[in-house]
Amino acid sequence: MRTTLLLSMLMLVTVGFSQTTVNGKVVDQNDQPIPGANVVIVNKTIGTVTDFDGFFTLETSEVPPFQLRITSLGYSDGSANVAENNETLTIVLSEAQTFLDEVVISASRTPERIFESPVSVERFGIKDIKNASSASFYGGLENLKGVDINTSSLTFQSLNTRGFAAVDNSRFVQLVDGMDNSSPALNFALGNLVGMNELDVQSVEILPGASSALYGANAFNGILFMRSKSPFDFQGISVYGKTGFTSQEAAGDNSYYDIGIRVAHAFNDKFAVKANFSILEGTDWFAVNEEDLSIPGADRSNPAYNGLNVFGDEVAIPIDFDAATGFPSGTLGSAVVSRTGYAEQDLTDYGAQSVKFDGALHYRPFGDDFEIIYNGRIGRGSTIFHGASRYYIDDFILQQHKLEFKNNNFFLRGYITSENAGNSYDMRFTGININNRWKSNTQWFGDYVATFAGAKLGVGTGVLLDDEAAHAAARQAADTGRLVPGTPQFQNAFNAVISDGDLATGSRFIDNTKLSHIDANYNFSHLTKNFADIQVGGSFREYVLNSQGTIFTDLDGSIPYKEFGLYTQIQKQFLDERLKFTGSIRYDKNEFFDGFLSPRASLAYTAGSKRNHNFRASFQTGFRNPTTQDLFIGLDLGNVILVGSAPDNLxxxxxxxxxxxxxxxxxxxxxxxxxxxxxxxxxxxxxxxxxxxxxxxxxxxxxPITPEQISAFELGYRGQIGKFTIDLSGYYNTFQDFIATERVxxxxxxxxxxxxxxxxxxxxxxxxxxxxYTNSTANVNSYGATLGVNTRILGNFDLGVNYTFADFDFDEASDPDFRPGFNTPKHKVKASFGNEELFKNFGFNVNYRWSDAFFWQASFADGDVPAYTVLDAQINYSIPKIKSVFKIGGSNLLANEYFTAVGTGLVGSIYYLSWTINP
Structure with a gap:
């Protein structure tokens, strides 16, 4: 009896401590591996994640039989039964039938399906990157509904939603793994110039409209989130190479290449590392528009000629020739006269480059529940920036370093951002000061006056010239000996000017501004789930401006200032989880202004027996602090001086x-x-x-300037009707204290x-x-709507069409000097058509965009932007044996050159061939 009991107990202990091992592979319907898929035992917290090749090994003390649940973004959930130990499984996940099943995090700072999001949200994932027909994944974002991209140059694209945009768009925030990717001095992101390697992109999410209730100041027009791949979930070496050429009428055909590599490895379940590197080089779009800004439509015979992409001719003065020469009034007359400028292509080499590196260390000391991350990013680039002037950003460097602690319920992160303008310079001042190094303004205008008077009076020739001929003779005489581009004398003067940081004599701008930021969030839902999901969080930021007087009024030392914010959010579901309420409120304080509260509330209702219709309504407020430039700029552009209005700046x-x-x-x-x-x-x-x-x-x-405020109302619907998925939204915004510039x-x-x-x-x-820099007294409103429809036709062909409407109004009579700068077309239509598997391993995608004409208003120049049509396309072929995808594509295949901002180069075509290994 004792022996039997002992044997029974031993068997129970053995069973209790036995280890069940399950091996398997997760693939899609085309037998392609799905990396990063979650494999979890049903009703347990035990699970694992597939590796880069879709394989997984699950070790558990759970005794078969039991069931596994397999999930991955972009795919329908799968399941598998485990009947015995050491079983090997192959699980096939089907592609999700609708984008509404995709999961987003940004809308509520917690995972939820797009279908259930309380506000509008757009998502661009791994599948979209693979199918993108644009030359870069960042350019592919322009095909999302409601999204505008203003192209300043080949490597600098500025994202915006819902109007009031500029290339230097400080109303839109871009976060890369939680870090604000904006230039600290300029307060806007330089596109993806120093952003993320496309091999490391897990997903991109865009929240259009005001998002201040959760994300604070400046999340005003919208916010973009780029989230990278974890080295625990995505391991191995990935490489891509793109080569081709850009084509533009003004610049001709020029070679283009883009190369990137990603390396990631998990040494064990506690420690993993990754590193990314990419380099892009090409030739920028030439800007050669020499239209006269002083008198539109006039030719160069206008003595006050001021060409759009001509610099140095901004120096202009009104001359009373009679007073200057001592003749009686009415003898010679008067005119505004400008100096002769240099074309933009004489002042830059149009070299475009983007070099990015980042690395991360991930440590999980207690398993999956807690993670410590260090992430360092550094980017260097050369590009054309289009703001108050045209700037050649040469060897610009931006670096960020982040330390983050997180688990499923909280995160605490701190990061610093610093930048160095490198050898960047202002083209306008380059032209002005090359002229000044050759001949001073006083001498040049003196020569002009003397020659003009002589020509009008026939001195030395006896022939009296008319005004046009006399002005031509005066300019020719004053320009005698002028430095000619291409000569050693011109090059010597050019080199001296662009290396001089004093704008009275040079054009280089210096920028070593830094930003420090801390933010935290705690989600109490694991404690309060029986009542509601509750989150709290906050942030602190400090700027240290340092331009040595070339941008800001910091000649006597750097300028520091601070701001902070606190927020909370509650979500509660009712009526059999069909009705979802989301409410949040945030308090923010900038040291120069009173604190500001920004609440948000939304209701979303899921209708239908299949729960496939979702209706939502939201009200949210937002605010925008004046930027560093609004507060502390002190920049003499010659024809106008820009001055900020911070109390300490006056x-x-x-x-x-x-x-x-x-x-x-x-x-x-x-x-x-x-x-x-x-x-x-x-x-x-x-x-x-x-x-x-x-x-x-x-x-x-x-x-003096104060923060800008917005009240935003939105209604929306998302749903599945037969084979069609529909996403419809409409919004109405009212602004108070609209931040604006005013010329005086x-x-x-x-x-x-x-x-x-x-x-x-x-x-x-x-x-x-x-x-x-001030606030308008005008009542400003904006409104718009978006509609997106996606379906599958002819079996497995994907078809998507979306339409965006945007407009605004304001009381012009109350503020005639107000310049709204809406800068957004009223109508936009976009469409996509493609098939990931037209036949085995072969796919294609075509994107079409049409944009309505609109009026552009910005500090550099105003003018009409004509309507334009763009067609992008790509074909791709996969070779699974060598884990490779080959792609041939082109942007703007119709070669209809266009521009999105007045004064930029016309956007031409890009043709490319790419090879990606382990995408």
Missing amino acids: EKRTFSVTNNNTGNTGVFVPRDTYENSFSKSSVNAFRASNFADTSLLEAGNPD IVTFSKDETNLQASATEIRNGDSQEFQA
């Missing part, structure tokens, strides 16, 4: 301006812009009266109360134009 810098015609000098501080100015519109009206009606002059004196005129005497004296100064040119 006396931080002195600007000295000399009138080359009268010899008088004005000395200004930023405060004069806000306290001693005339509105530009009233000065223009005074000039139009031929300087006769002084009563037209009105004080400008804009108020300050006279040398700085006394706007003395109209007669000021009128004389304006008439003589003893005045200076300033750009103030």
Whole structure:
């Protein structure tokens, strides 16, 4: 009896501690491996993840039989029964029939299906990257509904949603693994110039519209999230290579290549590492538009000629030739005269480059429940930046370093961002100061006046020339000996100017600005799930501006300032989990302004017997802090001086301006812009009266800037109707204290109360134009809608069509100087058609985009952007034996060159061949 009992107990112990091992492979319907798929025992927390080749090994003390549940983004859930130990399984997952099943994190800071998201959200995943017909995955984002991309150059694309966009778009936030990828000094992201290697992209999510309730200041027009692959889930070596050429009428055909590699390895279940490297080189789009900005439609015979992509001719003064030469009034007349400028292609080599490296260490000391991550990123690039001027960003470096602690319920991360402008320079000042190094403005205009007077009076020839011929003779004489591009003399002057950081004599801009950021979030849902899902979080940020006076008013030292925020969110489901309420509120404080509360509330209802219809309504508020430039810029662009309005900025810098015609000098501080100015519109009206009606002059004196606010209302529907998936949304936004710039005129005497004296100064040119950063008093509203329809036709062909409408209105009479800069087409239509498996291992995709004409308004130049049509396409072929995908594609195959911002180069075509190993 004792022996029997002992044997029974031993058998129980053996069974209790036996190990069950299950091996398997997860593939799709085409027998392609699915990496990163979750394999979990049903009703247990025990599981594993497939490796890069789709294989998994699950070891458990669970005794068969039991069931496995297999899930992966973009695929329908699968299951498998385990009947015995050491069983080997092959599980096939079918591609999800609708994008609505895909999981997003950004909308609520917690995983949820797009179908259930409380607000609009767009997703671009691994499958979309593979099928992208654009030359880069980042360019492929333009095919998403409601998304605009303004192309400044080959390697710099600026993303935006819902209007009020510029190339330097500070209204839109871009996060890379939780880190703000914006330039700390410029407050906007330089596209993917120093962003993420496409081999490492797990997913991209875009939240259109205000997102301040969860993400704080500046998540105003929208926010983009790029999430990278974990080295635990995606291991091995991946490589891609792209080569081809760009084609543009102005630039011709130029070679292009893009190479990248990703290496990831998990040494065990606790420690994993990864590293990514990529390099892209090509030739930028040439900008050769020489349209006259001073008199649109005029030719170069205009003495005040100011070409769009010509620099140096911004230096212009009104000349009273009679007063200058001592002749009686009416003898020679007067005119505005500009110096002769240099074409943009003479001031840059249009070399485009993007070099990116990042590495990460992942450590899980207690298993999957807790992870410590160090991530370091560094990017270097050369590109054309299109802002207040045209800038050649040469050897620009941005680096980020992050330390993060996280588990399924919380994260705590801190990171620093620093940048170095390298050898970057302003093309406008390059042209201006090459001219000045050859001949001063005083001497040049003096030569011009003397020759013009002589030509009009026939001195030395006896022939009296008309105005046009006299101006031509005067310019020719004043330009005698001018430095000619391509000569050693010009090159020497060019090199000296672009290496000089003093904008009075050079054009280089210096930027060593830094940003430090900490944010945290805790999700209490594991504790409060019987009541509701509750989250709390917060962030702290500090800027340290350092441009040595080339951008900001920091000649006497760097400028630090801080901001912080706190938020909470609650989600609760009712009515058999059909009705979902989401509410959140955030408090933010910038040290220069009062604190601001931004609440959000939404309701989503799932209808239908199959729960395949979801209706949502949301109200949310947002705010936008003034940017670093809005607060502390102090930049003399020659024709206009930009001055920020932070309280500490109003006396931080002195600007000295000399009138080359009268010899008088004005000395200004930023405060004069806000306290001693005339509105530009009233000065223009005074000039139009031929300087006769002084009563037209009105004080400008804009108020110093404060945060901008938005109230956003949105209705939406997502659903499955037969074979069609539909995503429809509409929004209406109202703005308060809309951040804007205002042009004003300050006279040398700085006394706007003395109209007669000021009128004389304006008439003589003893005045200076300033750009103030302020808030509009106008009532501004924007509204729009998007509709996306996706289906499968003819078996397994994917077809998608989407339409976007966007418009705005404002009370122009209440603020005639307000420049809204909506910069978005009213109508956009996009379509895609493709098949991942047209026949074995062969697929294709075609993307079509049409954009309506719209008016572009920005500090560099205003003008119409014509409607344009773009067609991209690619074919791809997979060879599973060598784990490779080959792709041939092209962007803008119709070769209809177009532009999205006035003053940029026309976007031509890109043709490429790519080879990706272990995609």
